[in-house]
Structure formats: C-alpha cells, structure tokens
Amino acid sequence: MATTVQESTPLNGYVGFDTITQQIEKKSLKRGFQFNIMVVGQTGLGKSTLVNTLFASHLIDSKGRHDVEEINRQTTNIESVSHVIEENGVKLRLNIVDTPGYGDQVNNEDCWEPIIKLKAIDVIVLKRLVEITNVIPVIAKSDSLTIEERAAFKQRINTELAFHGIQLYPYDDKEYYDEEEQILNTSVRELLPFAVVGSERQVVVDGKAVLGRKTKWGTVVVEDEEHCEFIHLRNFLTRTHLQDLIETTSLYHYESFRANQLLAIKESVSAAATPAPSSPVSSSSNSSNGPIPAKAFPPFA
Numbered sequence: 001m002a003t004t005v006q007e008s009t010p011l012n013g014y015v016g017f018d019t020i021t022q023q024i025e026k027k028s029l030k031r032g033f034q035f036n037i038m039v040v041g042q043t044g045l046g047k048s049t050l051v052n053t054l055f056a057s058h059l060i061d062s063k064g065r066h067d068v069e070e071i072n073r074q075t076t077n078i079e080s081v082s083h084v085i086e087e088n089g090v091k092l093r094l095n096i097v098d099t100p101g102y103g104d105q106v107n108n109e110d111c112w113e114p115i116i117k118l119k120a121i122d123v124i125v126l127k128r129l130v131e132i133t134n135v136i137p138v139i140a141k142s143d144s145l146t147i148e149e150r151a152a153f154k155q156r157i158n159t160e161l162a163f164h165g166i167q168l169y170p171y172d173d174k175e176y177y178d179e180e181e182q183i184l185n186t187s188v189r190e191l192l193p194f195a196v197v198g199s200e201r202q203v204v205v206d207g208k209a210v211l212g213r214k215t216k217w218g219t220v221v222v223e224d225e226e227h228c229e230f231i232h233l234r235n236f237l238t239r240t241h242l243q244d245l246i247e248t249t250s251l252y253h254y255e256s257f258r259a260n261q262l263l264a265i266k267e268s269v270s271a272a273a274t275p276a277p278s279s280p281v282s283s284s285s286n287s288s289n290g291p292i293p294a295k296a297f298p299p300f301a
Contacts, residue, residue, distance in 0.1 A: 041099070048061060188236055
C-alpha cells in the first residue's frame with residue numbers, strides 16, 4: 001500500500017502556533033516531572049548509596065545490617081519513598097522503590113564462592129521485570145574487581161542475558177529511534193552492565209574534594225571514568241535518556257500492561273457467561289433445582 005506524502009502548505013501570514021514549544025516548556029516547568037526508579041539486589045550491595053550518589057542528595061537510608069549479629073530482614077514487601085528535587089528551576093518528583101530482603105532467604109550455602117554468573121532468582125526476576133519496565137543492569141562495588149575480572153564478568157553476564165532472551169534498555173528499535181539516537185543507544189549497550197562505585201563521602205585528591213572511597217591501597221574516585229563507569233550511568237539516566245525512559249514506560253510498558261489486564265477481564269467475563277456443560281445425573285439426585293452455573297472467576301485470578 002502506497003504511503004501518501006503530505007506536502008507543506010505555505011502560510012499567508014503569521015499564525016502563532018510555533019509558540020507551542022514555549023507553552024509546553026512553561027507548563028512542564030510549572031508542573032514538574034516525575035521519574036520512578038526501582039533498585040533490586042541483595043542486602044549490602046549498595047543500592048541506597050548508589051541512588052543517593054546518582055542524585056547528589058541523601059534520599060534513602062541503607063537497609064543493610066550494621067552488625068553481624070543482626071537478623072536478615074525476612075520480608076517480601078517493597079518500600080517506596082518520594083522526594084521532590086530541584087535543579088536550575090526544574091522540579092523532579094523522584095519515586096524510589098526499594099526491595100529490602102531480596103534474595104536474602106534463599107539457599108546461600110555457597111555464597112562465599114566468587115560470583116561468575118547470574119543466580120536463578122536473578123533470571124526469574126529479570127524475565128518478569130522486562131515485561132513491565134525498563135531494566136538497566138549494574139555491577140555493584142566494581143572496585144572489588146580487577147580490570148580483567150570486570151571485563152570477563154561483563155561478557156559472562158551479557159552472554160547469559162542473551163541466552164535467556166532478556167531484552168535490556170535502551171532498545172534496538174530502528175522505527176522508534178532516529179539514526180543519531182540509534183548510535184547513542186549502541187554506545188550505551190556496549191557498556192552494559194555498568195560497573196559502578198557509589199559513595200556519599202568526600203575525599204581529598206590532589207587538594208580537591210571529590211566523591212570517593214579511600215582504602216589502604218588507594219582512593220577510588222566515583223566520577224573518574226578510569227576508576228568506574230558511574231559517570232556514564234549518571235549521564236545516561238539523567239542527561240540523555242531521562243525523557244525516553246519516562247516515555248517508554250508510559251507508552252509501551254504501561255499500555256502493554258493495560259491491554260493484558262483488559263484482555264484478562266474480557267476472558268473472565270466470557271468464561272462466566274458460558275454455561276457449564278451438562279452431565280448425566282442419577283434420577284435420585286435430579287430435583288427441581290436448575291443446572292449448576294459456571295463459576296465466575298474474578299479478573300486477574
């Protein structure tokens with residue numbers, strides 16, 4: 001089927017609809033923006049510290065244990081906190097969803113062994129998450145790995161993700177993204193998973209205060225790309241893909257979820273409206289009562 005190309009029609013005078021971008025900007029700045037972020041991982045990986053470092057403020061408290069005698073949190077509940085942060089007149093409502101206790105109650109008999117692959121729980125959770133949200137993997141506390149170990153770990157993780165068919169963000173959609181955006185997305189995918197280090201503490205390096213971690217063998221500077229990939233993750237999340245993350249969540253993931261829910265409702269209603277097939281009964285049990293109606297299952301059961 002041929003596509004009709006609409007030619008631009010010249011105007012005979014100034015109309016003023018070119019100000020729509022200014023109107024959108026004014027409304028958006030007044031209303032502010034909203035961004036939802038969920039951090040998933042085992043206790044002690046530095047999820048809270050990473051979020052606080054990303055947004056340069058203390059937004060969420062650590063749920064990790066401060067003493068070896070403390071009992072692990074036996075919970076499957078998720079926790080959410082909201083903050084409004086502002087930068088140069090732009091307001092952002094940040095909704096942070098934490099998953100305390102994730103994976104803490106599974107069999108950790110071999111937890112002392114080096115991590116060289118995804119755990120079974122990670123694969124299951126990732127497969128569910130990619131259906132409803134944008135997933136961006138990170139390697140926490142990457143300063144504990146050598147450069148060679150980090151590269152090998154990344155390759156192993158990417159191989160496993162591809163084997164299990166887990167599609168990560170940003171997506172390779174040539175119809176949705178233009179050529180420039182495709183090049184940017186390709187460069188980002190080459191960095192996945194991001195090897196990061198988080199810290200809310202400042203250390204002095206060459207007379208300058210920077211975010212970092214000081215150890216016996218040296219200092220890890222969070223925003224030094226030679227030390228870790230935190231700066232690439234932050235630029236990706238906030239400076240190049242923030243709006244696209246919001247749009248894909250709303251236009252793709254939420255609409256897919258909504259369509260599935262509506263389909264489930266339709267199927268449950270159809271099942272409730274369909275009479276149950278009749279079955280032979282003995283004459284002794286045959287009474288004036290009518291046939292047993294089909295069970296009406298509630299939606300999403």
